[in-house]
Amino acid sequence: MLGFGSKPRICIVGAGFAGLNAAQQLKSSKYDVTVIDREPSIEWLPNLHEIISGRKDGEELKLSRRRIMARLGHRFRQNTVVDVSGTSLLLDSGDMIAFDACVIATGGLDDFSGVPGASQFAHSTKHVADCQHIAKVMRRATLGHRTLKVSVVGAGAEGVEVLGEALRAYRHRPQFEFQMIDANKHILPQCAGNLDNVVRRHVDKLSVDFRMGNGVASVEKEGLYLQNGKAIESDLTIWAGGVLPTPLLNASSNASEPLRQWGRVSATFQSHRFESVFIVGDAAEMPPIMANEAFHAIDMGRFVAMNVERLLSGKRLKRFDPTTKPQVVSFGDLDTFMVFNGFSVSSSMLGAAKEMVYTLGLLQLSPPTNAKDFVNTLDVFQRSMRRVYLPTLNPVSMVGKLTRARLFT
Numbered sequence: 001m002l003g004f005g006s007k008p009r010i011c012i013v014g015a016g017f018a019g020l021n022a023a024q025q026l027k028s029s030k031y032d033v034t035v036i037d038r039e040p041s042i043e044w045l046p047n048l049h050e051i052i053s054g055r056k057d058g059e060e061l062k063l064s065r066r067r068i069m070a071r072l073g074h075r076f077r078q079n080t081v082v083d084v085s086g087t088s089l090l091l092d093s094g095d096m097i098a099f100d101a102c103v104i105a106t107g108g109l110d111d112f113s114g115v116p117g118a119s120q121f122a123h124s125t126k127h128v129a130d131c132q133h134i135a136k137v138m139r140r141a142t143l144g145h146r147t148l149k150v151s152v153v154g155a156g157a158e159g160v161e162v163l164g165e166a167l168r169a170y171r172h173r174p175q176f177e178f179q180m181i182d183a184n185k186h187i188l189p190q191c192a193g194n195l196d197n198v199v200r201r202h203v204d205k206l207s208v209d210f211r212m213g214n215g216v217a218s219v220e221k222e223g224l225y226l227q228n229g230k231a232i233e234s235d236l237t238i239w240a241g242g243v244l245p246t247p248l249l250n251a252s253s254n255a256s257e258p259l260r261q262w263g264r265v266s267a268t269f270q271s272h273r274f275e276s277v278f279i280v281g282d283a284a285e286m287p288p289i290m291a292n293e294a295f296h297a298i299d300m301g302r303f304v305a306m307n308v309e310r311l312l313s314g315k316r317l318k319r320f321d322p323t324t325k326p327q328v329v330s331f332g333d334l335d336t337f338m339v340f341n342g343f344s345v346s347s348s349m350l351g352a353a354k355e356m357v358y359t360l361g362l363l364q365l366s367p368p369t370n371a372k373d374f375v376n377t378l379d380v381f382q383r384s385m386r387r388v389y390l391p392t393l394n395p396v397s398m399v400g401k402l403t404r405a406r407l408f409t
């Protein structure tokens with residue numbers, strides 16, 4: 001069993017938006033913090049789809065977790081946590097780590113909904129490498145004359161952002177045909193303001209088909225079958241179908257079937273099973289149910305750090321009160337939607353706002369500590385300026401774009 005020093009020991013499992021923000025709040029002078037993630041880098045999920053159009057190459061969306069932890073004075077271990085009790089956790093290496101408090105922030109896994117062939121033949125967009133692969137296949141198709149049929153499965157925010165980026169780069173190329181497929185009848189069904197119509201209008205004259213109201217029954221190398229039995233040709237199937245709980249949340253359960261439950265927590269983020277174990281971010285299921293959004297995960301991560309400190313010093317824990325923030329959904333360079341509770345607004349200018357959030361977020365997670373870092377940071381800004389702000393804000397395109405801000409209720 002590994003245990004370190006005399007300071008209270010805190011383990012954080014999962015170093016995504018929630019886990020990293022929790023780690024940032026905890027001072028290494030007061031706590032012995034170990035952060036564990038199976039991957040070496042955090043990948044900036046809200047911007048991954050931009051790799052598909054080539055607007056980002058992917059490497060600028062990754063930050064080394066080891067470096068972030070070194071700057072904070074915390075320990076990083078690249079491992080998968082396979083089990084957790086009220087006092088320790090078990091790594092895939094066989095090591096056990098003892099803790100006084102633990103934060104689980106393991107996010108979610110691709111939800112292929114048990115569709116046969118989906119995990120094998122469809123491409124996910126949840127990692128830089130997945131999006132780089134999709135980008136490569138599409139770039140290669142521009143070199144020949146053969147048609148590439150691209151299917152996006154899932155017409156929620158992720159699917160719309162993916163389709164938008166593909167259209168940004170390839171909508172005027174004759175080699176491409178696009179289709180969007182979803183069991184739901186509407187595009188962006190969770191968003192107020194009937195954005196379905198708006199999205200459809202943008203692609204009216206483009207080679208885009210919507211096959212809505214029928215789920216995918218199976219995926220094969222050359223295409224897919226819908227639940228109504230219809231076969232659809234597809235050379236590149238992209239899966240944008242949401243997320244499932246990670247197995248850790250249901251480890252140690254005695255159920256014969258693998259459970260698919262999110263981590264149930266109280267309003268303090270303490271798990272129902274152990275008071276020393278907190279669950280936050282996408283992994284947490286607490287009333288009220290919140291959308292899986294990075295800003296919620298960040299808020300939860302910051303909040304849980306305070307409750308962990310309160311638990312360790314014997315103080316009463318505080319209850320989390322989620323703030324409501326609008327969700328931003330981009331549709332390539334065709335539009336960007338800001339979705340509020342009850343209405344949505346649309347303007348291509350919002351794309352620049354989303355980019356600003358990304359650059360500031362990266363800076364906040366990894367502020368420059370030396371001259372080389374500073375130059376790299378300027379580089380990130382410079383690339384954002386060149387690829388996003390300037391095209392959006394240049395006076396010529398602005399004339400057309402400013403008039404397009406609209407309200408949908």
Ligand SMILES: Cc1cc2nc3c(=O)[nH]c(=O)nc-3n(C[C@H](O)[C@H](O)[C@H](O)COP(=O)(O)OP(=O)(O)OC[C@H]3O[C@@H](n4cnc5c(N)ncnc54)[C@H](O)[C@@H]3O)c2cc1C
Binds near residue numbers: 016037047158281282
């Ligand atoms: C493609 C995509 C686009 C998105 N776009 C947006 C957007 O535009 N705006 C927005 O607000 N939100 C967006 N989201 C949602 C947002 O990214 C998530 O809500 C957010 O990442 C959740 O943060 P988290 O810390 O809970 O989990 P994650 O960021 O998923 O981090 C979980 C971490 O846990 C690690 N992990 C899991 N299991 C284990 C284990 N057993 N042992 C060790 N490590 C483990 C994983 O490797 C991962 O690093 C998007 C998500 C995706 C997938």
